[in-house]
Amino acid sequence: MGHPVLGQRAEPITDLQDPELRRLVEDMVETMIDANGAGLAAPQVHEAIRLVIFQAPTGRSDPGLAQAEAYDHIAPLTVLVNPVIEFLGPETEGGWEGCLSVPGLRGWVERAAHIRYRGQGLDGTTIERTAKGFHARVVQHECDHLDGILYPQRMTDMTKLIFESETKHWLEQNE
Ligand code: NI
Numbered sequence: 001m002g003h004p005v006l007g008q009r010a011e012p013i014t015d016l017q018d019p020e021l022r023r024l025v026e027d028m029v030e031t032m033i034d035a036n037g038a039g040l041a042a043p044q045v046h047e048a049i050r051l052v053i054f055q056a057p058t059g060r061s062d063p064g065l066a067q068a069e070a071y072d073h074i075a076p077l078t079v080l081v082n083p084v085i086e087f088l089g090p091e092t093e094g095g096w097e098g099c100l101s102v103p104g105l106r107g108w109v110e111r112a113a114h115i116r117y118r119g120q121g122l123d124g125t126t127i128e129r130t131a132k133g134f135h136a137r138v139v140q141h142e143c144d145h146l147d148g149i150l151y152p153q154r155m156t157d158m159t160k161l162i163f164e165s166e167t168k169h170w171l172e173q174n175e
Contacts, residue, residue, distance in 0.1 A: 001101055005043045008048055010048045013051060016123075025122060028053050039139075040100065041143075042146075044101050052083060052146065053080070056134050078127065079122050081121070081122065082119050083146070085143055086117070088115055091112070092112055094110050097109045101150060107152055107161045107162070108160035110156065111140045116129070117139050
């Protein structure tokens with residue numbers, strides 16, 4: 001947080017064949033997995049280009065959801081180039097977020113509950129999906145990085161910006 005690339009608008013990607021792009025994606029996937037993160041945006045590795053990676057594993061979806069709905073909540077490891085998000089309705093949902101660029105902290109952020117997103121895969125195919133729950137949250141969080149926005153800037157109640165180490169304690173005190 002504070003690095004100039006994290007605060008600027010990233011540029012669209014025009015050449016999907018660029019071998020540098022493939023190398024960058026490989027590095028990003030490795031970094032995300034090492035850090036046990038759910039997503040990573042190119043500006044976080046100081047590349048000001050419109051590229052995000054993310055995953056929304058089954059383990060993170062809410063139990064008890066209908067099958068069709070649950071499907072919206074999961075996504076395989078996805079590489080998305082030049083993503084665009086559309087909000088499907090006014091409903092929002094709060095949730096705890098963390099970020100590899102804001103280490104050691106967690107914050108409560110309200111996000112659109114239901115979205116559609118569109119972009120290109122590395123092979124040039126169009127990816128278009130609807131998403132809810134954690135899946136919708138991670139995509140919005142990562143795409144915010146492309147516009148120079150970190151999650152604390154989305155927060156409305158700064159008493160809910162806490163150290164990761166206090167999360168358990170905080171939840172015990174407030175539930
Ligand atoms: Ni982040």
